[in-house]
Amino acid sequence: MKNLLKPIALTIVIILIIVGLPQCNKMKIVTSTTDATNLVSYLEKYPDTYSEFIKVLEKSGTASFMNAYGTYTMFAPTNDAIQGYLQDLGKSSLDDISADDLKTMVRYHVLEDTISTPSFTDGKLPVPTMHGEYLITGINNENGVSRYIVNRRAIILQPNIHTGNGILHSIDHVLIPSSKSLYQRIKENPNYSIFTEALEATGLNTVIQKLTYKNDTTPNWYTVLAQSNAVYAAQKIYSFNDLKAKYTKPNANIQDPKDSLNLYVAYHILTGLKFTADLVVSPAQETLAPQEVITTVLKEEKVLLNYETANGVTDSALINRPVSDIACTNGVLHDVNNNLYIKVRNPTAVYWDVAEQPEIMKLTSIFRKGGKTVTFQVGDLKDVTWNAGTVEYFCNNPGAKDLFYWNDRLALAILKPAVGSANMNWIEFTTPLIIKGRYKVWICWRSNANTNGFGMQTWIDGYLMPRLFSFGDYNYGKTLPETDVQAQGWKRYYVGASTADHMASKLIGTVEITTTGRHKIKFITTEASGQKNSSWLDMIHFIPEGANQFSPKFATDGSIVY
Template sequence: MKSFLDSYSIFNFNKVMKKISKSLFILMASIFGSLYLLGCTEIQIVETTTTDVNMYSYLRKYPDKYSDFATVLDRAGYASFLDAYGAYTMFVPTNAGVQAFLKEMNKTSADQLTVEEAKDIAKIHIIRDTLTTKSFKDGKLPLITMYGQYLIGGVSFNNGVSSFSLNRQASVIESNITVGNGILHIIDKTLKPAKLSLSAMIESNPNYSIFTQALKETGYYDSLKVVDPDLSKRWSTVITESNAVLGNAGITSYDVLKKRYSNTGNPRLKTDSLNLYVAYHILPGIKYLADIISSASHLTKIPLEVVTSKLDGQTVLLNDVDFNGIHEQGIELDRNLSDNASTNGVLHAANAHFVVKFRKPTPIHWKVSDFPEIRKLPAYFRKQGYAFAMESIKDWSWQMNTISYVYGTGGVTATTYFNDCLQIPLGLGNAARSNWIEMKTPLIVKGKYKVWLCYRAQKQSGTLGTTGGSVNVVQVSVNGDPLPRPVTFTDQAPTGTAGELESLGWKMYMNNVTSLFACGRLLGTVDIKTTDRHTLRMQSISGGQNTNNVDLIQFIPVDMNQLSPKFTQSGLMVP
């Protein structure tokens, strides 16, 4: 947003240019250019500020550099609107870049292009809004071109020098040239729009012949060749498996694939396992690698089934998860063979065979104080306490200050699972406490669950079981849906039998611990719609304190025993 405002401010200067002196304008433009350069130290780029009124006139002003692309705009009939007021981004190939493109087309001059050819070339280079290099990223640019396709940005390295690249076809050699109706970026080659649909792209590669046949037999081939004029419906993402990858899984032909997975004999049935295999490799929407790693999960063509995603160093992994305490190794996406743009989506390549896993609802005993960031600190994990600053725990966020990992065989953790817990300060109207915290759960299989929060009750001030002192009432929600019963971290369980406590929404979750302050509170029932990691939020609604000691959060299927297993300080689960 900042880069857009910077550019927009300069546009306003252009609009009133006739009302101010030319020298003052140049001075102000230089100031803005200097400020911008200060913010771009990672990649060396060349920036220019110009007093030209519009894009087309700028190109014609430098015929030795840009006359060929100006001729393309003439042939396309776009010179007039690019000579008028507006807000555009245009990627301008040099004369050498245009001539190389024309040579590939067996033409010697841009005048030899047909009107439609010229329009296609022009439209892939123009975006109907302003983008500076601050908006470029690894993956698709945030706005679509006039051609109706996204451009793929990246960073390329040549002779030790880094530069922005587009569509793996061209490098940006001069950038952020501000003119009266937008921003120009100079590139060394002419961009070429994708011409093949997803179906055609996959079929054109003989390494994907088995997967291509599976697409045809299941009917997805036909849908993946449609270029819908409605952009909200056009895009799909396909994760292919090559013949070699399938061969490594013992699948040497389509017949072998069908024999292994088609349980009905009719792969076109949505319930057929081969149909489900293919559907699991298709994601709605356009998702380049940068988009895939930016979210923890993605819906597939199988209703309410997702693939999970993560970035491990530079490796993009799918379905690499810890489920019920067991690590399930994921599959890698091949960076070199992925991010292939088509007319209706993007194509990726998997390095291993994968299928959908249909699971039954399974209890999740989420040890909140056990997460990768604390495990990377062996001097602290289950040895001593540690305070985590904001943004230091992946997929967690809170409003301010720190949350604390607490460990010890005495004190508040003397009666917690593994003798540790997470201490979360929450409250209202206190500058030292967050109002809320959000956390990503472990993988939860879709289904209905009762949600329990197991904690060690404590009052920061006052005595448990007595009136007065600190109180903190917290509302817990899952995926934005509040659970019906708040939890008060300063309340301990009442006395009674296990059955009596359960009927009141309480339980004693530790084995052979009778202290009422080591308790579990039933928050309500949640319907998990997709097998995925989900967002759990704790929101303070009354009072506040620092000593909210969270031990476990349990998701137990509604038709299962809610009182077992129990847990020990040494880390055992007792049936």
Template sequence: MKRYLAQKRLMKIALVYFITLAFLNCTPDKLKETTDDTVNITQYLKDHENYSLFLEALEITNYASFMNTYGTYTLFLPTNEAMKQYIKDAGVASLKEIPLKDLQDFVKLHILDQKVISTSFTDGKIATPSMYGQYLVTLAANSNGTSKYTVNKTSNIIASNLVVGNGVIHVIDKVLRVANKTLAQTIEADANLSLFTEALKATGWYEKLNQPLTIDQNNIASFLTVLTQTNDEFKAVGINSLTDLKAKYSHLKDPMNPNDSLNLFVSYRVLPKLQYLADLAVSATLETKAPMEVISVKLDKENLLLNEEIFNGVLEKGVSVNRTKSDVTTSNGVLHFVNANFFIKKRLPAPVYFDLADQPEFRSNTAIFRKHAGGSIVLTHDQISGITWEGTESIKYLDGKAGTSTGGGWHGDLLELNRFKTGLTQNLVLKTPVIIKGKYKVWIDYRPQSSKMPTLKVYFNGLELPKLVNCNEYTSTSATDNATERVLESQGYKHPVHPYDGNLNSRLVGVIDVPTTGRHTIKFESITASPGNVTWLDVVEFRPIDMDQIWPKLEKGGDRFVSSNLTYY
């Protein structure tokens, strides 16, 4: 009997076991006992014999362990063939014979402390520097109908985006080289830059560009950027020797003098900070080592143009940057090449009449822009490049009809802002045309209304100007003889257009000191609500302080100027 009960108990246990087993096998979601079975970088190299030499470099430098830990790295991985060439070029028989510090720098140059896949590559620097501290530069190249990326202009990526547990690997066919020459040494090593090298030495800039990199107390590195030009670019303007260069530019006959034109010729090509093409492309102006002198930058499709501006209505052609040759990394900066000779443009302060409605995006609408038919163009934040503002409202280009109040401004158009101050439009910031450095009086030309209009603060380059613009305020509509005009001017007002139009007013908002020649910013801030009306702005006039502030006037509805003897030009 006991034996029977024992067998029955065993049968029950077996039945429960098989039911449980069957249940587990039928469960669709099985638990994964490990979090990730993807190998990390070091293990990946161990698993692939073709990368054994770079693995050896990691082991010698003691970097193999941290490259096998959790993280987000990018490795530009040389093949064994590439590593063998590196050993041969170093004049040694094995990696162990390379000085440890040199090998450590070499390894760190190939590693980024960030995961960067190939879709992030552009024709320019990778945003994240290498662990050595130098940036890597990628460039898309076409070979035999196949597009591929090169790194630092020498190494081809032959396999990309190999995902590992702690990052991504890009395989390259040549090792990357640490840039250990200074800017001066890099320039001197190029035979095509021999005349530029002579200019550096004659002005004392060779020594400055030959200094090792330093870090100041604010953790700012002493990087510099140089815009150089080849002997051929000099020859194109008749400069074949240092003697020719001195004759053309050295007005003090002392190139070492910082005020000498040849010294300024060189210092104008030296920029503070580390600025690759990607950095230049997003800069409106570039500060230079020539005191108070800047270079304007314009991106025209794929061309990077320096000092190309429309000045007083005339296009002044700029100088293009050679993108293929540029982005040369050095130990203390980066080197670029320009395609033509250029020099500082010396000008005296000159008036600038900034028509706020003249924006490229408005101008491109040829069916409406300045047709004087009463049309309008409405643009949102992301549709216009030269203006920014806060709030949800769009801004409007208003093209007035001749003979109507809206057609009385210069060129017959206005910039219209809806409900300034109420959250729909506020803090309007515009980029000015090029203004030559100097002192100017700033006048705001606008169309007032009698009620529900804002009062505006005006800022130049972030500096608040002392006078306000009350958009409810009209200038006296009485006699407009010269005596009356001068009285108004003394009070900070004037009639901006001719023939006289009582619907246009001009307010002096202050005197500015423009520190550098280039494009600047002007900002309008409403400090009172305008709940029901729109605000119309016409022109910002920048007139040198020693210039007549009334004449010339702007032609009403036209594009000309009117002198004090009522001559149109």
């Protein structure tokens, strides 16, 4: 999903750190290939380095599946790493650790995808471990040497060793899963004593006290933006009583969700698992305070919350990255350097790349890799539903004539209703978060002459937009200047020659978004004539009614031009 903040790819943060920090050597991306048939075979070739981890695999009963065909990433601790781990536990050997605990260790060191260091971000890896938690990566700079570090603990000694069933990274420390909840992490830190009291007094500590589930398998993740006592002191708040006096009335029931202090504390808790790299993806984050959001922006390498300038004065809260991205059993903890309070929000433009669906993004060998494609059946995508047929993700090779943002798109195999219910004739998406207000809505696609005649209705939260569009619309305004194209309710939203008339963007109307949150947008074919063919959807723009509708423009390399 794209927005005004999205000149930044998820990986931009790590790029800034790797190549942009002063007085650090440029990192070399090392890749090696072995003739070992699988990860275990590679470990067995080097017993002086990995014999202890082989024992872990054997005793835990996991060696057999790591021998099997698949696509894995293994972070393999060296013998010295395991000896250090045993010493920390007060154990003399691996025989003193149960098979179940060793199985947990293995699952925490293995991902079911192939992730090499160029795909690392300054934050969580794109897929979780087999244990179900995300690993955090970054850069360790010591004596002028830069090396990757995992969970702020384990240095990668030898990265990117390619075997027959995955990639191995050799590490100098054992990785340890989270053992404490968000509430436990906050409460044990004396710097958060005022914030802890506020959580307890409002009863919101119970929300983040332990991992809970929506159903038997879906966890309720939370992200907490904690404020230290020093941050409160800068606001002349030196105790919880001072905080209470500032944000609520005397004798108020602060456990009432409508109480202003309760809302203030709830405003510091985000729904979902939001590491630093996740925060910069969306312009606004949902909080537990109903209808209230926190905006995010990336300025250089700084992640800023509620950034705004009024009368020449800039106000924001900075994510203190060295003490943030703290993984907990039920979420992630960040530290902020300024007071976060509920603000009046104005509508904010959302430039949405519909190809950025969670299930697609986690396919790191396919997502935004030129020439790669994957097909999804009904039910495969959590935030996209349709009645029949398939949805295909495809990323063009660089230099293709099509000018999709990020070079990728979704192909919808849409048919007119008369052809039959066994074919797709409607599809519904769940939007990214949109702040309430009035928005003009633009649909952006690559036209296909073979679908000419398919009129598409657009429904947003059950409201029918006034203008139809067709995936077959072609040659719109090819010979017209930009101003004439815009006057007819179209725009050239892409970076490229104006003669690239196969790329289309049409204004379909104005909609009132009545609540801040995620919404439904549904496309339904009309009874117009046509034939089955792929319809290539690129972006959907929600732009505040009074804002510039024609800038910025979007490039195939992910950049945004104003």
